[in-house]
Amino acid sequence: MGIDDLWREIIIRPMLNLLVVLYTICFNNMGIAIIVFTVIVRLVTLPLTIKQLRQMRSMMDLQPRMREIQDRYGRDRQRVSQETMRLYREAGVNPVGCLGPLVIQMPILFGLFRVLIQTVYSRPDHLVALAEKFYAWIPFFPIYTAAPLSATFLWMDLSEPDPSRVIIPVLVFVSTWLQQKMTMTPSTDPRQSTNQMMMLWLMPLMIAFFSFTLPSGLSLYWIASNVIGIGIQYFVTGWQPIFPLFPKADPVPAAAPSSSSYDEPEEVDGDARTSRNDRANRRRGNRTGSERARRRPRRGRGRSTK
Amino acid sequence: MLHPLFRSLNQPRNQSDPGHPKRTGRGFGNFLLSGASGLSALPSRILILAGALLLLLSLAGCTQNLAGNISGWNALAVGNEVVYVGTKDGRVQALTDRGDGNLPAKWSYPPSPDSDDSLGGVYGTPLLASGLLYVAAENGYLYALDPENGSVSERGWRRPLGQDQSQLPLVGGPAYEPINRLIVVGSEDGSLYSYYAETGEPVWRPFQTGDKIWSTPVVGNLDGIPAIYFGSHDGNIYAVNPANGEEMWRFQTGGVVAGKPLLMDRMIIAGSFDKKLYAIDAFDGSKLWEFEGGNWFWAGAVSNGTTIFAPNMDGRIYALDRSGILQWEFDAGAEIVSPPVLVPRGLVVANRDGDLILLDVARNAGQRELHRLTLGDAEIKAPIYAVGDTVYVGSDDGSARRVEVHEQFSEAVLTARACWKHDEECR
Numbered sequence: 225m226g227i228d229d230l231w232r233e234i235i236i237r238p239m240l241n242l243l244v245v246l247y248t249i250c251f252n253n254m255g256i257a258i259i260v261f262t263v264i265v266r267l268v269t270l271p272l273t274i275k276q277l278r279q280m281r282s283m284m285d286l287q288p289r290m291r292e293i294q295d296r297y298g299r300d301r302q303r304v305s306q307e308t309m310r311l312y313r314e315a316g317v318n319p320v321g322c323l324g325p326l327v328i329q330m331p332i333l334f335g336l337f338r339v340l341i342q343t344v345y346s347r348p349d350h351l352v353a354l355a356e357k358f359y360a361w362i363p364f365f366p367i368y369t370a371a372p373l374s375a376t377f378l379w380m381d382l383s384e385p386d387p388s389r390v391i392i393p394v395l396v397f398v399s400t401w402l403q404q405k406m407t408m409t410p411s412t413d414p415r416q417s418t419n420q421m422m423m424l425w426l427m428p429l430m431i432a433f434f435s436f437t438l439p440s441g442l443s444l445y446w447i448a449s450n451v452i453g454i455g456i457q458y459f460v461t462g463w464q465p466i467f468p469l470f471p472k473a474d475p476v477p478a479a480a481p482s483s484s485s486y487d488e489p490e491e492v493d494g495d496a497r498t499s500r501n502d503r504a505n506r507r508r509g510n511r512t513g514s515e516r517a518r519r520r521p522r523r524g525r526g527r528s529t530k
Numbered sequence: 531m532l533h534p535l536f537r538s539l540n541q542p543r544n545q546s547d548p549g550h551p552k553r554t555g556r557g558f559g560n561f562l563l564s565g566a567s568g569l570s571a572l573p574s575r576i577l578i579l580a581g582a583l584l585l586l587l588s589l590a591g592c593t594q595n596l597a598g599n600i601s602g603w604n605a606l607a608v609g610n611e612v613v614y615v616g617t618k619d620g621r622v623q624a625l626t627d628r629g630d631g632n633l634p635a636k637w638s639y640p641p642s643p644d645s646d647d648s649l650g651g652v653y654g655t656p657l658l659a660s661g662l663l664y665v666a667a668e669n670g671y672l673y674a675l676d677p678e679n680g681s682v683s684e685r686g687w688r689r690p691l692g693q694d695q696s697q698l699p700l701v702g703g704p705a706y707e708p709i710n711r712l713i714v715v716g717s718e719d720g721s722l723y724s725y726y727a728e729t730g731e732p733v734w735r736p737f738q739t740g741d742k743i744w745s746t747p748v749v750g751n752l753d754g755i756p757a758i759y760f761g762s763h764d765g766n767i768y769a770v771n772p773a774n775g776e777e778m779w780r781f782q783t784g785g786v787v788a789g790k791p792l793l794m795d796r797m798i799i800a801g802s803f804d805k806k807l808y809a810i811d812a813f814d815g816s817k818l819w820e821f822e823g824g825n826w827f828w829a830g831a832v833s834n835g836t837t838i839f840a841p842n843m844d845g846r847i848y849a850l851d852r853s854g855i856l857q858w859e860f861d862a863g864a865e866i867v868s869p870p871v872l873v874p875r876g877l878v879v880a881n882r883d884g885d886l887i888l889l890d891v892a893r894n895a896g897q898r899e900l901h902r903l904t905l906g907d908a909e910i911k912a913p914i915y916a917v918g919d920t921v922y923v924g925s926d927d928g929s930a931r932r933v934e935v936h937e938q939f940s941e942a943v944l945t946a947r948a949c950w951k952h953d954e955e956c957r
Contacts, residue, residue: 348603348653348701348744348788352867352882352911355826355843368826369785369804372763 232357235335236342241359243339244367252370254344255377258441262448266456269328273453277460280407282317329449333442340441344375344383375441382441389436392443397432399450404428405466406457602651602668603912604924605703609658612636612677613922614665615930616652617952619643622665622673624680625950627932633950639673639680643952649673654703654746655913659713660727662686664704666715670697672704672723674713674730687730691717702760702790703746703913707772709756714772716743716760722768724775734775740764745800746790746830752812759798759812761787767800767808769815779815783808790830790869792838795852799838801827807840809854819854829869829913832877837891839877841866847879849891860898862887871916875935875942876900878921880910886923886933888944903944905931906957929956 243254243261250256266273289311297303312318342350342357351372358367375382386392404424435443606615613625613633621643624636640647650668657664658677662685665673676685690697698718705714706727713727720743721736741763748759749772757778758770763786769778785803792799797818798810803826809818824844831840837857838850843865849857864881871878877889884907888900908927915922919935921944932948949956 349911352828352843352865355828356865356882358825360824360844366784366804371803371826372786 231335235331236338237357237359239332239335240339240343240354240357241362241367243343244358244370244373245362245365247343247373248365248367248370252374253377254373254375254382254441255380255444258377258382258444259448262445263452265332266449266452270456272328273456277407277457279317282315286311286315286317333445336445337439337442340383340439343371343373344381344439344441377441377444380440380444382444383439385437386435386440386443392440392447393432393435395447396435396443397428399447399454400428400431401425402466403450403453403457406454406461602649603653604926604928604930605652605655605912606915606922606924606930607656607658607663608915608917608922609677613930613932613950614656614658614663614677615924615950616649616656616665616667617643618651618926618928619952620648620650620668622649622652622656622663622675622680623930623950623952624677625930627948631948633930633932633948635950637680639675639682650699653701653744653912655915657704657706657713659706660711662727664706664713664715664727666700666702666704668699668701670699670717672700672713672715672725672730674727689723689725689730689732691715691719691721691723698742701742701744705747705749705758707749707756707758709751710772712772714747714749714758716745716747716762718742718744720762720764722747722758722760722770722775724772737768737770737775737777739766739768741786744786744788748791748793750793750812752796755813757812759791759793759800761789761791761800761802763788765802765804767791767798767810767815769798769812781808781810781815781817785826788826788828792831792833794833794835794838797852799831799833799840801829801831801840801842803827805842807831807838807848807850807854821848821850821854821856823848825865829867832870832872834872834891839870839872839891841868841870841879843867845881847877847889858894858898860889867911869913871914871921873916873919873921873935875919878914878916878935878944880914880923882909882911884908884910884925886910886914886921886944888935888942890942900941901943903933903946905929905933905946928952928954931956 242264243257246257246260247254250260290308293304293307293311297307342354354371379388380386380392401424404427408420408424431446435446601618601620602616604615604618606613608614608627611627613627615623615625617623621638621640623638625633626636627633648669649665649671652665652667654666662674663677665675667673671688671690673682673688674686675682682688691700700715700717702716706712707714710733711727712733713725714722716722720739720741722739722743723736724733725731726733739762743760743762745761750757750759756772758772759767761767765783765785765787766780767783767787768780770776771778783802783804783806787800787802789801793812796812798812799807800810801807805823805825805827807821807823807827809820810816811818823840823842824846826843827840828843829841831838833839836851840848840850842848845862845864845866847860847862847866847870849859851857862879862881863885864883866879866881868880870880875888877891879887879889881887884905886903886905889898890900905923905925906927908925908929910923910925912924921933921935923931923933925931929949929951931946933944933946935942935944
């Protein structure tokens with residue numbers, strides 16, 4: 225069995241049959257079928273998503289200690305990375321653990337692209353290829369008679385890019401940006417923080433750009449997935465991570481949520497002030513600011529675990 | 531207030547650490563976290579390996595033909611020692627067939643594949659009738675070419691089908707109705723169009739169905755009553771009066787009817803995507819019987835007068851008697867999109883694996899497969915064409931082959947005698 229066969233049997237066929245079954249259940253509407261499909265995918269990957277959130281939470285908790293390491297071994301990069309890895313190990317944090325849901329999403333996205341082409345493009349060749357991919361053993365659902373599937377949903381042909389050229393790309397951009405903003409892990413490293421800010425804008429822009437040319441069914445999946453992701457994130461953190469909407473690339477304020485509780489908003493201002501002082505102190509090479517920053521998390525953590 | 535789940539996320543992971551208090555949060559958040567915490571026990575290497583495997587699979591998915599840029603099925607027809615191929619590069623290619631090992635090019639329309647007049651591809655079998663070659667093309671045009679030189683300007687004509695400039699593709703082939711001298715062809719816009727065969731002038735207002743038409747029409751004349759029979763994506767099999775384009779009857783099936791119906795005695799035999807083959811009274815459209823296969827009935831059935839041979843997308847040929855009783859079935863090993871053809875020594879079936887199989891239809895039991903010839907890796911989806919003991923095959927690799935059925939050591943075998951491929955060596 226080659227890699228193509230594996231791809232077909234593990235990804236394409238299960239996904240395709242599930243989508244066609246959902247299509248027959250959802251009143252022969254591919255748009256609703258894709259949304260329900262997305263909900264199922266997000267439910268299946270929910271443990272990974274929760275794991276990701278947990279890893280992020282742990283990473284945030286470790287920020288003060290990481291800053292401590294940087295302060296202590298700032299010039300010795302190798303030592304910094306060794307100590308950081310040791311810290312991760314001790315805390316049981318896997319720095320690449322956050323990528324789990326993203327990695328899972330990739331084959332689903334590629335697979336859905338292929339599945340959409342094969343199911344909603346009703347050219348003779350696509351239909352011929354479709355017939356061999358149906359599971360003959362699926363009972364109750366008339367998947368054979370469902371084909372060729374109708375690709376119409378609202379104003380769109382789901383096999384083609386959004387004809388308005390605006391609505392779907394904007395929705396893709398906004399939902400991706402919001403999702404990313406809510407899940408962004410604050411960093412103490414100025415470079416990393418700048419990178420995060422760049423990613424916050426570049427990633428949604430890039431995906432929105434892709435949605436100009438990709439089938440709108442794929443964009444629909446992406447938007448639905450983002451909305452569900454935002455919903456899950458809301459259960460975890462509320463809306464606070466979204467604000468301020470357009471923060472500057474400043475690493476220190478980003479650490480504030482880890483030290484201060486979200487249920488004490490009045491402290492945020494104080495922390496922000498402290499952060500500004502801290503930044504100024506660091507520029508002057510003053511250790512006092514770092515000491516203060518080191519103390520803050522303990523205080524915050526103590527409160528939150530009461 | 532902090533949401534319970536967020537509060538639980540604030541709890542330290544390392545519960546055994548005496549410095550950290552035990553998690554006391556309850557509710558949905560903790561429920562989720564307790565379910566997810568098992569994953570953290572998985573070694574990172576396993577997760578990374580699983581991730582790498584998924585990425586590899588994703589890349590494999592990317593390497594496949596994403597655009598699905600397919601142009602027809604390389605359908606062909608034969609007449610007057612010339613093979614006419616609707617090539618995948620958007621042309622009609624005429625090949626001289628002298629019965630030797632070569633199929634030299636005679637003419638092509640348009641002369642260059644890069645021409646603006648490109649047909650886009652051809653799915654349905656071209657039709658030689660009334661002194662012209664009729665080709666229904668992917669670009670939405672119906673062509674009537676001079677079979678001698680491929681010209682449309684002197685004797686031929688071409689007509690765009692559809693009401694506007696954005697013609698939808700033509701998948702089904704054309705059919706000739708000799709009494710009124712009409713050419714009829716169905717379009718993806720759901721209409722059946724009629725033209726005078728010689729002039730290309732429209733005859734009656736297009737007959738409208740509820741969905742696309744991929745089915746090649748079949749023309750019948752029962753007891754002096756001519757009729758055009760065809761199927762549609764709306765699930766109906768229609769009978770239309772060729773004199774005025776009015777509906778005579780329709781029969782509703784449970785799925786798409788994409789194949790060419792078979793007119794046998796006074797029955798119309800047509801398959802549907804509801805996995806059933808239907809026999810319908812050709813006069814009134816009432817159902818006589820139905821037979822259920824394993825998958826879609828796409829390609830049209832053929833008959834030798836006593837038995838109906840119905841190909842199915844489950845890879846089987848079902849042989850039924852006139853009452854719809856199964857006589858035997860044969861597994862060809864892959865989906866059958868191309869309708870089979872009858873030759874004096876049996877039935878020739880082409881499957882998607884590129885196999886050409888000769889079946890003995892005379893015997894009642896035992897070994898039915900007489901010979902199997904594999905024509906490379908290319909799929910065969912275009913209708914194959916038989917003239918006596920010779921079978922012509924257009925494959926997805928753009929080749930056209932002449933295959934002969936002959937005796938070898940007292941056994942019937944299939945042998946490829948000649949092959950043509952545009953600008954490439956053909957084996």
